[in-house]
Amino acid sequence: MGKYLKTADSDWFKQRLIVVMYCVIAAFVVLICRLFYLQVIEGNEFRRLSENNCIRLQSIDPPRGLIYDRNRVLLVDNRPSFDLSIILKDAKPVDDTVEKLSGYIKVPADVLMSKIKKCKGISIYKPFLLKRDIGRDALAAIEAHKYDFPGIEINVRPRRHYINRQIAAHLIGYLSKINSDELKSGKYPACRSGDFIGKFGVEKAYGGYLRGKPGGRQVEVNATGQVVRILRTVDARPGHNIYLTIDLKLQQKAEELLEGVAGAVAAIDPATGEILALASSPSFDQNSFVNGMSHKEWHALVSNRFRPMENKAVQGEYPPASTYKIVTAIAGLEEGIITKDTRFYCPGHYKCGDRDFRCWKKVGHGNIDVVTSLAESCDVFFYQVGQKLGIDRLAWYAKACGLGSPTGINLDQETSGLIPTAAWKKRRTGIAWQRGETLSVAIGQGYNLVSPLQMLLLTSAVANGGIRYKPLILKTIETAEGKIISDDSLHTKREIAGKLPASRQTLAIVKKGLWEAVNGRKGTARIARIDGIAVSGKTGTAQVVGRQQDEDSDEEDRAYHLKPHAWFVAFAPSDEPKIAVAVIVEHGEHGSSTAAPIARELIRTYLSSSRVVE
Amino acid sequence: MFDRRLIRYFDWVLLGLTIIFGFLGLVILYSAVMAGDPGTQKILCIKQLIWYSVGLVLMVASFLFNYKMLERWAHAIYVICIMLLIVVLFFGSYAGGARRWLILGPVSIQPSEIVKIAVIIILARYYSKHANIGGLTLRELVMPLIFTLIPFALIVNQPDLGTAILIILIAGSMTVFVKIEKRSYIYITAFCFISVPLILFLLKGYQKQRILTFLNPDRDPLGAGYHIIQSKIAVGSGMISGKGFLQGTQNILAFLPEQHTDFIFSVLAEEWGFVGSLVMLLFFLMLVVRGLSIAYGCRDTFGAILAGGITILIFWQIVINIGMVMGLMPVVGVPLPFISYGGSSIITMMICIGILMNISMRRFMIE
Missing domain, CATH: 3.40.710.10 (DD-peptidase/beta-lactamase superfamily)
Known part of the structure; x- marks a missing residue:
């Protein structure tokens, strides 16, 4: 033990420690320089960005893969759904905005308000979904009065549409909102609550191929939450299309x-x-x-004695x-x-x-x-x-x-x-x-x-x-x-x-x-x-x-x-x-x-x- | 048989720094958890306070015995830690896509934190026996490589890339610190030149993408890239004097990811500005310099290398964490020593301080 420290060579060892010391100091100098650059040189710009709190993340849902029959006749596609969200911070005064909105989407204002109040812990900076699929008429009306509705956001999301009502329902299956057990199971790592997943039939069996990959946007918004600039976009990747053997x-x-x-x-x-x-x-x-x-x-559906949900x-x-x-x-x-x-x-x-x-x-x-x-x-x-x-x-x-x-x-x-x-x-x-x-x-x-x-x-x-x-x-x-x-x-x-x-x-x-x-x-x-x-x-x-x-x-x-x-x-x-x-x-x-x-x-x-x- | 010199040589500077860090950590944490609801906020702060207290006890425990015992027990400590890692791999609780925690009654511990100390101890023991003026030969590097790769592989599998890389960094720095033979350097460099392209060639497309994103978060504007932008805005918007305690908008409005753990420095920088951040950095620098001077003053090889290794661990965690928050380093989950929320991290750091104190107060013993 202590082979060389007690000898004259211990000086040499100390030399190495001094070199390390210089390295450490150099690293801290770099950190301090960076800090100085961010906070002092670029500080004003970052302060502006932070005051507007203007960089938001929007997700883009991927269109789910289409399903065709053996002769390439379309069986299942997606139609646009206009989903209405509110960003509470921008929508001030919230009561007023919701009151005005309720007329357009035909939902009583108190129902909407209680929905907002019920969801505790939601970030006032993040969009909160008020109503899915408001329809084209309501969309047109709201878009026309855009400036009366601060903090209201309408997102177009693809929504599953089964073209032939009831045809091959058991084979094709259906989509439905993911439930908490499925979220916890770890089988759907990319899914968040509120996402739709295949629950039955082909929609479930080939869900991984149909799903696609979500994209998103970094956007800069102004004080009322309107997007002023798109900073970065990652396109959603649509799911794969499936051709079934059925005619x-x-x-x-x-x-x-x-x-x-x-x-x-x-x-x-x-x-x-x-x-x-x-x-x-x-x-x-x-x-x-x-x-x-x-x-x-x-x-x-489930209590029907003819068991419609069974294939x-x-x-x-x-x-x-x-x-x-x-x-x-x-x-x-x-x-x-x-x-x-x-x-x-x-x-x-x-x-x-x-x-x-x-x-x-x-x-x-x-x-x-x-x-x-x-x-x-x-x-x-x-x-x-x-x-x-x-x-x-x-x-x-x-x-x-x-x-x-x-x-x-x-x-x-x-x-x-x-x-x-x-x-x-x-x-x-x-x-x-x-x-x-x-x-x-x-x-x-x-x-x-x-x-x-x-x-x-x-x-x-x-x-x-x-x-x-x-x-x-x-x-x-x-x-x-x-x-x-x-x-x-x-x-x-x-x-x-x-x-x-x-x-x-x-x-x-x-x-x-x-x-x-x-x-x-x-x-x-x-x-x-x-x-x-x-x-x-x-x-x-x-x-x-x-x-x-x-x-x-x-x-x-x-x-x-x-x-x-x-x-x-x-x-x-x-x-x-x-x-x-x-x-x-x-x-x-x-x-x-x-x-x-x-x-x-x-x-x-x-x-x-x-x-x-x- | 109590030696009075133990008190005379006691490292009051380290103790002072530790208490300062504990105090600052709680203040910043209090602010960092503002975004959550008041109930959890209180609980997190109280929990952190409990961790500090437990840490203080363990710190005292780590300097009461003679650190040379660690040399004797190095292998046992190492094996126990590795076994803990294996247990985690099979029975650990699954959270956020990784198996990192062991649930023991009311507390959950993260063995990968404590493993860092075990690796440092076993390497210090090995190097204290093999270090020489000529430097380490290739053959002498085999054992340290094995000591490092076992925990590395286990931790990568959890997966916890940040901690795994940290272990490689610590072991690498310690090895360079005790000196490697020139010939070995040449071999290692040549090996790297050949193997790195080979590994890149063997990796699948998505794995390559992941590594590139790791090195350049901007490639992932919806994930790491977004976090870095928000974090940079938080740091930069602090300007010279900061927005004031509890006034950080980026923080309070929950724009920051992991603001009470990995990104806690951005809360400090936003609310206390350049002045506050500089003070914190200088405290950290003092700590690292103090650690190195303990290694400098130690006359026993094992003690010197151990002190050096522990200081290197603290140094890397500080640099990687703060570098990441300011967009200088890849986004990896490395906590900021003493400040980030988390029991395993706090306790590990306190034990590190305890060992440093241990070495410092026994520096007279070889005279």
């Missing part, structure tokens, strides 16, 4: 067909997995979220009913339990244990093979196939067909549905699986639950020869200048999720059955026939059992809730499919009578439009 015309048709019922329609291009339409009924008006709705309106195509869970026979047929054929020519006898019912299971056709189908069973939706045939397969083998096929797990569509709250197995039931209820339950499952009843989207993808895979594509809702994302953003996480490219567990022969048999269902003499879906277009499809009528009823629901309501759900899945043209469709009508009774016509009209609309024919 507006088809979407409109789908929503029109669903008018008045609760249900969902989904359509897909079987060759790519692009969703062509995704409708859920009843719908809601997205603009009312942007404009802000009253508590009552909101309550009416039934993606979030809805229903028993697949007879549409599930596609899965049972594939499993039976693949496992060698049946062949194309295997026939079972259907007397109209089937005995299993001490229970009698009915076919929907009381008199029975007689001796029947798999193709005819699909076409005529014979229950007894599939009871026997199911019984021979057993629940777990059947469940394996259902899962391999994509049921029982989310499809991976990039939308919120997708349901996974439910494909029961023996182990699942044991775990869930503690009771062992009953043999009879397998029969219910084989015809799509029992514990089975699927979403319309899952059934659509299954149908699409049958149509295209067995490839399960991931559903796509996004065609491209482009910058405002039109440059395409390519990013694998965007899901814009065709993506294979898996293959159906079915050979080409099996699929050919199933397809034949689906074709017969529409075009055969006794097919259950003859109503879906279209002249000149070969349509294949499968109906389904899902029994609603054990549904809990509200105490106060009336007789009519109870009757409605006991009616079965109507299913129809279809694709067309049968040999070279261009579209697959899944339709569910809640409590629509028969798939053939309510769901099938919707699918038919949708297919007709899509295939008759010139774009597809060429």
Whole structure:
């Protein structure tokens, strides 16, 4: 320790300290010079700037990205909103100004004053928002009397506008003010309170791309708060534009067909997995979220018994009913339990244990093979196939067909549905699986639950020869200048999720059955026939059992809730499919009578439009 | 066994300066929190007063024992501080986009502040063993580099760029202060020339933008640039004699960002003008000069380097903070010693003073 300090060299060490001392003094001299420059030489100028307090910061909101359909038809844009703010310091006397203002914006003065008083701690130098979106008339009037309104500021902000009221509301989603939980979550680092964020659908899923980047201005204002000079500007960067895979015309048709019922329609291009339409009924008006709705309106929306806020195509869970026979047929054929020519006898019912299971056709189908069973939706045939397969083998096929797990569509709250197995039931209820339950499952009843989207993808895979594509809702994302953003996480490219567990022969048999269902003499879906277009499809009528009823629901309501759900899945043209469709009508009774016509009209609309024919 | 010389050699100048700073700090803080509502204003001032008191106790505690104990305990202190930093990284409370604070009951502490002292102590210990007239060789610089880079990396990750850079600056200045071999200088310079363009090349576009904005706040007129303009207006508008106590318009009207922490000097400059600011700067200069003279008077290498290092820490914080407020330096979150609001900063500074007093009052012991 102290190797050199006690020696003669300690002088040398002290030399270094003296150098440091000079450096320190030099640094302080620089600071003092700067201080002298700012306070003494430039002092007058800075004093003037500070007295006017004239340098303000104004933010410029970025226009949010636009949303188009697959044919570049605009679905969502922004319109200017004129927001009225007051800067209390400049607006003196505040009472007077507010009084005069209230006439123009048609809000009582005391309401405005209480709004101002309620917000304690606001800086009197910063604009305080009085009213959003005052409209062009009020804007013109206020601008004309600008000098009567010191400290009043009108900012033009882009505001979301959903062009087609209620169309594709569930897919597109909506914007709404960020709430305090979302602010705290850290997921929206760039957002401040009062900002709008996507809360649902594409607006939420691709919010990061749509948002853009805010800009701002440093401005010099005069004593009454009017801008006299813009010092610096940072332009806002508009958000990216989004092109969806949906076809507006088809979407409109789908929503029109669903008018008045609760249900969902989904359509897909079987060759790519692009969703062509995704409708859920009843719908809601997205603009009312942007404009802000009253508590009552909101309550009416969420308590509506037809659940308008749910995207039934993606979030809805229903028993697949007879549409599930596609899965049972594939499993039976693949496992060698049946062949194309295997026939079972259907007397109209089937005995299993001490229970009698009915076919929907009381008199029975007689001796029947798999193709005819699909076409005529014979229950007894599939009871026997199911019984021979057993629940777990059947469940394996259902899962391999994509049921029982989310499809991976990039939308919120997708349901996974439910494909029961023996182990699942044991775990869930503690009771062992009953043999009879397998029969219910084989015809799509029992514990089975699927979403319309899952059934659509299954149908699409049958149509295209067995490839399960991931559903796509996004065609491209482009910058405002039109440059395409390519990013694998965007899901814009065709993506294979898996293959159906079915050979080409099996699929050919199933397809034949689906074709017969529409075009055969006794097919259950003859109503879906279209002249000149070969349509294949499968109906389904899902029994609603054990549904809990509200105490106060009336007789009519109870009757409605006991009616079965109507299913129809279809694709067309049968040999070279261009579209697959899944339709569910809640409590629509028969798939053939309510769901099938919707699918038919949708297919007709899509295939008759010139774009597809060429 | 109390040695009376400890009292004879007690550094009354340092104590006087500390009390002056405490008094001035409270006065300026009282003004700086005027913009807020009266309730929080009172609470902040009382809290700061409590921090000063706690700081005084810790200052006394830091000079009661012989500072040579610090040499023996250097590694332990260092390891404990690093562990605190690691704890912050995982369990620290998240505020303003960074994880810097540890919540311990009613108080929250900022370990990155106290780490600065730990780094100085461990470097002082190392250099006191390795310093020589020829200067430090490259090999002898490896350990100090590791000692510095560990806390640097941890603090950058919080992220707290200001404190991280401060640690590099302190360690660098201490190293230059104890002298580096000429050959090592050449190597280091050459290394910098090669690595800096390489790092710039590897950085992504937005990272480069951030660094450029850091160096030139004018590039960000809505963020740092705006703060600097408002701060310069505040300082400049003070003119020669200032606007008077509690009369600073820039301050009261909340135009200043972080006016009670990082930008508190602008409040002083606005309200007390060139005269007041000059007095404050001269007090700070006195403190730094006093620190250096303690290093000068110390006859033990460890003590001398430790005193030098601590003085360098105080010096850099003053220069960076005031330089930033006047638009001479990048905008970094470095508090002004003794004046800025904040418990961890006050306590760290008081401990620094305590250690300086410790070295000063024991300077007779090697005779």
